[in-house]
Amino acid sequence: MQIFSTFDSNIHLEIAISTLGKNGIKNENIYAVPLDNRTEERRLFDTLHRSDGTSLIDIGMALATAFSVIGASIGFELSWGPIYWGLIGAISGFVVGVAIRLFMELVIRKRKRVLKGKQSEVILIIDCEETQIALVENILWKHFAMGVAITKVES
Template identity: 35%
Template structure:
């Protein structure tokens, strides 16, 4: 029987492995696989299947529309008229929002890189091979040491 658990890379993982080794599960029955986090690149568009809430285009178009309305209102007073000022307001608002969003994303990415500078700060998959009588004990040890998820594979 295999018991599979996921952990954040932390001290709890080390304690869980140590407790399992103390109870007779040798290093040949415990396997830990570190997972590396993939860096996601910023997208202008979000697809319907993969959305992270950080699309640049939605906010830019909304801000562009708001500035277009304001420029159209004031365009009745200004020299070129409401249509030209509405178009200018739309493109100026959209461009301004895109520039501000890109700068904010770069600052956020730089902060994230400095906070997670360790290469092994992702998750770890722990695979334990054990017999049926030991399974409940192994699950209890993993749960008491903050496992994110636990699954079993019976063979």
């Protein structure tokens, strides 16, 4: 039987491996594979097939609405009228909102990603007998495994 589990690269992984060794799992039957960190920088603009879930125009749309209402209200007393001043307010609000979001994505979030220093995950593969499955699975869950899967190996 093979048991696959994923861990964050931290001390709990090392403790889990040593606990497995103390409980009769040989070191030859434990295989740890670290995943590589992303080397390329994240893209700012989404494509049709890939999206990261963040929007660049959400603040721009909200500010465009607010600025257009203010521009239309003030436009009743100005020479061009409320329609032109509402459009001017909408365009300027959208530009200000997109500029704010770009600043947040390029400067603030990049700085947080660098400071955070997230380590990659580790996949742990364990070969064991069917009688040891419950013990191994219990040890992995107690040492904060992110996920555990059991497969039967045909020999």
